[in-house]
Structures are given as structure tokens and as C-alpha cells.
Amino acid sequence: MTGARSQTIFYTIAALISLIGLADATYLTVTHLTGEDVVCGSGDCSAVLGSVYATVAGIPTAAFGGLAYFAVFSSALLAAFGYTRARIFLTAVVAVMFGVTLWLLYVQAFILHAFCPFCLLSAALTFFLGGIVVATPSTTPSQSEGGSTAP
Amino acid sequence: MKRYLPFVMIAAVAVLTVGAGAIFYRAKQRAIAGGGVTRPSTNEVGTEPLHVRGQRGAPVTLEEFGDFQCPSCATAAEAISKLEQDYGPRLRVVWRNFPLAMHAHALEAALAAEAAGLQGRFWEMHDLLYKNQAVWSKASDVRPFFNMYARSLGLDVERFAKDSTSDEVKARVVSDGEHGVSRGVKNTPTLFINDREVRTSFSPERLHEAIDAALAETTPKAFGADRGLPPAKIQPRGERK
Numbered sequence: 001m002t003g004a005r006s007q008t009i010f011y012t013i014a015a016l017i018s019l020i021g022l023a024d025a026t027y028l029t030v031t032h033l034t035g036e037d038v039v040c041g042s043g044d045c046s047a048v049l050g051s052v053y054a055t056v057a058g059i060p061t062a063a064f065g066g067l068a069y070f071a072v073f074s075s076a077l078l079a080a081f082g083y084t085r086a087r088i089f090l091t092a093v094v095a096v097m098f099g100v101t102l103w104l105l106y107v108q109a110f111i112l113h114a115f116c117p118f119c120l121l122s123a124a125l126t127f128f129l130g131g132i133v134v135a136t137p138s139t140t141p142s143q144s145e146g147g148s149t150a151p
Numbered sequence: 152m153k154r155y156l157p158f159v160m161i162a163a164v165a166v167l168t169v170g171a172g173a174i175f176y177r178a179k180q181r182a183i184a185g186g187g188v189t190r191p192s193t194n195e196v197g198t199e200p201l202h203v204r205g206q207r208g209a210p211v212t213l214e215e216f217g218d219f220q221c222p223s224c225a226t227a228a229e230a231i232s233k234l235e236q237d238y239g240p241r242l243r244v245v246w247r248n249f250p251l252a253m254h255a256h257a258l259e260a261a262l263a264a265e266a267a268g269l270q271g272r273f274w275e276m277h278d279l280l281y282k283n284q285a286v287w288s289k290a291s292d293v294r295p296f297f298n299m300y301a302r303s304l305g306l307d308v309e310r311f312a313k314d315s316t317s318d319e320v321k322a323r324v325v326s327d328g329e330h331g332v333s334r335g336v337k338n339t340p341t342l343f344i345n346d347r348e349v350r351t352s353f354s355p356e357r358l359h360e361a362i363d364a365a366l367a368e369t370t371p372k373a374f375g376a377d378r379g380l381p382p383a384k385i386q387p388r389g390e391r392k
Contacts, residue, residue: 083157
């Protein structure tokens with residue numbers, strides 16, 4: 001398998017994973033906006049999603065997650081189609097998401113002492129995306145000749 | 152065509168996400184509110200609230216259907232307590248039990264609060280249950296905790312324990328629950344401000360806005376605008392302490 005082909009596969013997987021995250025974040029955002037308790041089996045969603053950390057400046061934190069996943073989807077898709085600048089953007093967005101995810105995990109574990117399975121799913125997806133970004137073969141000079149334009 | 156394909160896909164996902172989110176939101180709203188906006192209270196049996204804090208003639212009544220094991224209710228309880236301080240005699244708070252089946256000890260907690268109410272300490276038990284929610288809600292047997300709270304409130308613990316399982320107390324909780332169902336309550340906390348369901352988040356800021364709006368609606372009538380008196384001045388939010 002060539003480097004370019006494996007890159008395409010990696011970015012396509014990243015795009016698909018981000019769609020799961022987008023659905024998760026959309027569900028949490030809508031549930032927050034309706035003011036409803038999230039039912040999540042053995043988890044403690046209400047404690048997390050009803051906390052002060054569930055909003056930033058009055059906007060549901062999940063909505064920012066949704067935007068981030070949409071940004072990942074867009075950039076991963078463009079990267080899969082050969083847009084090299086999209087790869088840089090993808091790496092930057094995933095890096096920010098990784099950091100925010102670590103903070104939110106800390107909040108759940110040490111401040112709220114409660115975990116929300118929907119948030120843990122999002123964390124797992126973000127870590128997976130981070131793994132993909134790191135594992136994706138780097139672009140060779142011949143492959144990057146196209147710059148930021150489409151093939 | 153391939154040149155535009157990713158952009159088409161991105162646009163499609165954006166549209167689908169917004170569309171699905173909007174449909175989901177509307178479906179949730181319908182499920183929560185049963186399609187109605189205003190739910191006037193009825194005069195059926197069980198509608199007379201047992202637990203009221205504040206003056207009867209207050210221009211705004213905030214009625215809560217709550218579950219003592221629901222974390223969002225604990226958050227709302229804190230916010231409501233702050234609102235009571237902020238609005239003073241202009242706000243009356245009504246509590247109704249709505250223990251959800253998904254919370255293992257919610258019913259026991261509601262019964263404990265009602266049992267404390269039979270000794271005149273409902274609100275004190277209400278506050279204690281929310282304050283210590285994180286402690287007792289994780290216990291397998293909550294009775295020792297509730298007995299301890301009863302003791303700390305100076306209640307007759309033996310009577311409290313007996314009342315907690317009495318038919319009278321159970322009837323109070325069931326009555327509140329049935330009343331909630333009749334008004335379309337499905338989740339907790341469900342708040343009504345002057346019989347109008349609050350659909351915003353339960354942050355103090357949003358509740359302030361909702362109460363201010365209710366005051367603006369009711370103040371002229373309550374304070375005799377129809378008798379030629381000026382409406383009461385509503386304090387701007389920034390001036391509250």
C-alpha cells in the first residue's frame with residue numbers, strides 16, 4: 001500500500017469517527033437545550049451535564065464539541081481528497097480537542113466525582129482521532145507538491 | 152465533479168446535523184411539554200400544594216416538581232434558594248414530589264421528606280436531602296442516613312421512621328405525582344412560573360430572566376395598575392446582591 005493510499009484510508013476513518021462524535025455532541029446539546037435529564041444507564045449524566053462545567057458563557061459545552069467534530073470531519077475529508085493544508089488544520093483541531101478532553105476528564109474524575117458515558121464516548125473518540133493523526137504516514141515531498149489545492 | 156465532492160459532502164453533513172438536531176429538539180419539546188405552552192393548574196384533588204415557602208399574595212409563584220435524587224434538581228434547589236433571597240416577598244416557592252423510577256432511592260427520600268413534614272420540618276429535610284445528595288444517593292440502604300438527618304433536625308426519630316412507611320405519607324407523594332402527570336410533567340426538575348412551564352436551563356441567570364418576565368406581566372395587575380397605581384419598580388439584575 002502506498003503512503004498516499006494509506007493516508008487516504010486513515011483520514012477517511014478519522015472522518016467517519018468524527019461523525020459519531022458529531023452525533024453524540026448533537027444529542028447532548030439538544031438535551032441540554034431542552035433542560036432534560038439525560039438518561040444514561042449506570043452513569044451519572046445529570047451530575048456532569050447539570051454542572052457549571054456543562055456550559056461556557058451560557059453555551060452548552062457539547063455544542064463546542066459538535067463544532068470541533070464538524071471541523072474534524074471537514075478537514076479529514078479534505079485531507080483524504082489531498083488537501084494538504086487541511087491536514088495541518090486537522091492536526092491542530094485534534095490537538096486542541098485532546099487537551100480539552102483531558103481537562104474534562106479531570107473535571108469528571110476529581111471535581112464532580114461523576115462520569116457521563118456520553119462524555120466518555122466523546123473522550124474515547126478524541127483519543128482515537130489523536131491516535132490516527134499521529135499514526136498517519138507523513139507526507140512525502142512528491143505527494144505534497146500539490147500544495148493546498150485539490151488533486 | 153471530484154473536485155467539489157468533499158465540499159458537497161461537508162455541506163450535506165452540516166445540513167443533516169442541523170436538521171436532525173432541530174427535529175430532535177422539537178420532538179423533545181413536544182415530549183416534555185405535551186405540545187402546550189401554558190399549563191394552568193387545575194382544581195382536581197391533590198392540586199392544593201402542601202409545601203409552600205413565601206407569601207400567599209406574592210406576584211410570582213415558582214412551582215417545582217422535583218426528585219431528591221436527581222442531580223439537576225439539586226442544582227435547581229441551590230438556584231431557587233438564591234432566587235428566594237433575591238426576590239424576597241415577591242416570590243413564592245411551591246414544592247411537589249415527582250420521584251423518578253430511574254433513581255433507586257428517590258421514592259424513599261420523598262417519603263422521608265414528607266414524614267419530616269408531618270413534624271413540621273419538611274423544608275429543612277428538603278434542604279438536607281439536597282445538600283447531602285451525593286452521600287446518601289450512593290448508599291445501598293438510605294434509612295440510616297435519613298434517620299440521622301431526622302435526628303439532626305430534632306425530630307422524633309421513631310415517629311419519623313414509622314411515618315416514612317405510612318399510608319398518609321405515601322398518599323401525599325402519589326398525589327403530587329398524579330398531579331404532575333396531569334400537568335404533563337415527565338422529567339425533573341420541571342418548573343412552572345405562574346403556571347407556565349420553564350423551558351430554559353435551570354441556571355440562576357435564566358431563572359432570573361423568567362421571573363423578571365413573570366413580574367413584568369403580573370406586577371401591574373398585582374399592585375393595582377387597574378386602580379391607577381404605578382407598577383412596582385423591578386430592580387435591575389445588576390443591583391441584586
